Amino acid sequence: MSINDRLTEHLNRGTVGFPTALASTIGLIMASPVILTATMGFGIGGSAFAVAMLIAVVMMLAQATTFAEAASILPTTGSVYDYINCGMGRFFAITGTLSAYLIVHVFAGTAETILSGVMALVNFEHLNTLAESVGGSWLLGVGFVVVFGILNIFGVSAFGRAEIILTFGMWTTLMVFGVLGLIAAPAVQLDGWFGESLVGTDLITILSLVGMAMFMFVGCEFVTPLAPDLRQSARVMPKAMILGLLSVATCMFIYGAAMKRQVENVLLDAASGVHLLDTPMAIPKFAEQVMGDIGPIWLGIGFLFAGAATINTLMAGVPRILYGMAVDGALPKVFTYLHPRFKTPLLCIVVVMLIPCLHALYLGGNADNIMPLVLAAVCAWSFAYLLVTLSVVILRIRRPDLPRAYRSPFFPLPQIVSSIGILLGMWFITPPGMNPADIYIPFGVMLGCTAVYALFWTLVVQKVNPFKPALVEDVLAKEFSYEPGKHHNDYLDHAAKTV
Amino acid sequence: MSLASITTIISTMLQKLSELFSASRAPAGYRPGVTLEHLRRNLGLASFEQTELTVARASLDDGSLQLEIVERTESQLLMHLVMTEFVLRVPATREGMASFELHHTGSVRRTGIRCRQHAGDAALLVGLEAGLLADSMLQQALMPLDFKRLRIDLQARQWCVRLEHMGGSEVVNRMPAFRRYIALSREQRDWLLESLSGLQRVLRTL
Numbered sequence: 001m002s003i004n005d006r007l008t009e010h011l012n013r014g015t016v017g018f019p020t021a022l023a024s025t026i027g028l029i030m031a032s033p034v035i036l037t038a039t040m041g042f043g044i045g046g047s048a049f050a051v052a053m054l055i056a057v058v059m060m061l062a063q064a065t066t067f068a069e070a071a072s073i074l075p076t077t078g079s080v081y082d083y084i085n086c087g088m089g090r091f092f093a094i095t096g097t098l099s100a101y102l103i104v105h106v107f108a109g110t111a112e113t114i115l116s117g118v119m120a121l122v123n124f125e126h127l128n129t130l131a132e133s134v135g136g137s138w139l140l141g142v143g144f145v146v147v148f149g150i151l152n153i154f155g156v157s158a159f160g161r162a163e164i165i166l167t168f169g170m171w172t173t174l175m176v177f178g179v180l181g182l183i184a185a186p187a188v189q190l191d192g193w194f195g196e197s198l199v200g201t202d203l204i205t206i207l208s209l210v211g212m213a214m215f216m217f218v219g220c221e222f223v224t225p226l227a228p229d230l231r232q233s234a235r236v237m238p239k240a241m242i243l244g245l246l247s248v249a250t251c252m253f254i255y256g257a258a259m260k261r262q263v264e265n266v267l268l269d270a271a272s273g274v275h276l277l278d279t280p281m282a283i284p285k286f287a288e289q290v291m292g293d294i295g296p297i298w299l300g301i302g303f304l305f306a307g308a309a310t311i312n313t314l315m316a317g318v319p320r321i322l323y324g325m326a327v328d329g330a331l332p333k334v335f336t337y338l339h340p341r342f343k344t345p346l347l348c349i350v351v352v353m354l355i356p357c358l359h360a361l362y363l364g365g366n367a368d369n370i371m372p373l374v375l376a377a378v379c380a381w382s383f384a385y386l387l388v389t390l391s392v393v394i395l396r397i398r399r400p401d402l403p404r405a406y407r408s409p410f411f412p413l414p415q416i417v418s419s420i421g422i423l424l425g426m427w428f429i430t431p432p433g434m435n436p437a438d439i440y441i442p443f444g445v446m447l448g449c450t451a452v453y454a455l456f457w458t459l460v461v462q463k464v465n466p467f468k469p470a471l472v473e474d475v476l477a478k479e480f481s482y483e484p485g486k487h488h489n490d491y492l493d494h495a496a497k498t499v
Numbered sequence: 500m501s502l503a504s505i506t507t508i509i510s511t512m513l514q515k516l517s518e519l520f521s522a523s524r525a526p527a528g529y530r531p532g533v534t535l536e537h538l539r540r541n542l543g544l545a546s547f548e549q550t551e552l553t554v555a556r557a558s559l560d561d562g563s564l565q566l567e568i569v570e571r572t573e574s575q576l577l578m579h580l581v582m583t584e585f586v587l588r589v590p591a592t593r594e595g596m597a598s599f600e601l602h603h604t605g606s607v608r609r610t611g612i613r614c615r616q617h618a619g620d621a622a623l624l625v626g627l628e629a630g631l632l633a634d635s636m637l638q639q640a641l642m643p644l645d646f647k648r649l650r651i652d653l654q655a656r657q658w659c660v661r662l663e664h665m666g667g668s669e670v671v672n673r674m675p676a677f678r679r680y681i682a683l684s685r686e687q688r689d690w691l692l693e694s695l696s697g698l699q700r701v702l703r704t705l
Contacts, residue, residue, distance in 0.1 A: 155647075312575070316575050316578065317575070317578045317670050317672045320580070320668075320670045320679070320681065321670055321679045323665075323681060324670070324679045324680065324681035324682070325679075327666065327681060327682050327684055338645050338665060340603040340604065340605040340606070340607070340608065340609040340610070341602060341603060341604070341605070341606075343603075343645060343646065343647040343665055
């Protein structure tokens, strides 16, 4: 069978349909850092933040077409790693993948750990007072990490049967509050839908808000590793990404407009210039305004479950992945240690537990540190996006012969738009009033460490040329060989030749 | 719209909802047979035949051990695990029903093997423990083996051993979406086959 036939068969087969793909692109919408970023963004920027969001949507739509083309050439579970490996070689592939997932988790995972407790408890006044008196509500997030870590050490799986209910619950909660906030009588007199900007409306200010706006949309590529599982993925994937981005944008616009209409952005601290919408305290105010006494309770329970479930997923999945890497020799042998009785990867679970907890403790659970963490995560994500775009462009030029079930339209315009947008977003990522060093230094250090590791791994351990791109045919052959009943790589003989 | 058609629509909706929330529903993104295929490569047995999408039969090259390997899933939020279970059936020399579970002892290091009886004649537990102790090769194979669960059941004059190993499993995450197959290493594969052969030896004489 030729590569084209095998690829077409592979792209059409699958067990997952459009709804799952769509859910994967927008599943993070209820994550606490995303909601806080939206609240802060609309609070300080008003209509300027809405424009920044529009710019971010256009950039991300352009980026989505690039990801969709990459996934149609390489419908593999390796996704980002394979795209970059085929375009630019292993060094960039390892650096880009670790940047997209590991560094983002170090920053965004810590933000989630600190915020999940804060966002939940801030809705319950008495509980919040009690939590603050014993050290702060952010400790609840650390508690989640520890509890779910311990449960996983004992081999107990939480939330096993609640996936659909939870994801559906997160969705409807945000939409219901947003729509009700819009149709209810406004509590604040606003100029326009999103109100005035507190930081100006000039181009530089808008560009400095694009980084924050991008955080609401990054993650749309999370659907791409699903490509081998999707039915008709060449058609479904771009549709899911585009509809997902538009759905998130719509939801956030509704939420932002509702929040600004219902909550007065009063100045809380004249010395530091902190306003109500810069803090999580805006959430219960908004909930109460929209739905009375029941509002904060509903939203509080929603955040509680969303935070707990997100953290549990991390605790259940990541340690097993570390264990698998150690079995394969990619990590030290000590990570293969299993608890004698429960046979759980104890050391891996402890490491995964410690990273966000120690990082959160180091930051003292200070909510002021959340935004630099979020923006450093955006830088890491953006860097990986740039590498994927470059790889897709390189493959178009070097391998025009490759079968592409989906081609990014108007090539290379979307790639130019998204790359320029991302570069500008990274350059102007510091919002007014924030120190650029708080964002660039942690990001730069982490990226540098990742690059050194990638160079060491490729040169010393794998002993390969770090900059030699992999053959698309080889990567596909490996992916196809794991299909049930396909015991031989019989397609290789007929594979398209490198031009 | 007639009452009958409304009833039909409601019952169809209820049926679909019941399927959606059913415990037996396959997790989204589950690819039946893919983990088995990975495991087939790790086992490297000449005789490995996939009888169903999620079930395979395998045997040692000399035919002394015949196994059934079954894939099963465990759902989590936006992720699932795919595990494989090795099933060994041995004819029993006696009637009755019994159920045992084996696990390692120790809090930091493995210090031994403990056999717990869930049901059945207590005399069988004594026999099984004696058999396990007497077979030093089986002991040597079981101690380093990373099994998550090991269950032995007696029913209808047949012993059934069900062993789930830590390797030969897959983590499928949907947020962010990635897969990771946890390989069954060469040493673990050898200990696994040695353990199953040893259990077959012990159970035949019990």
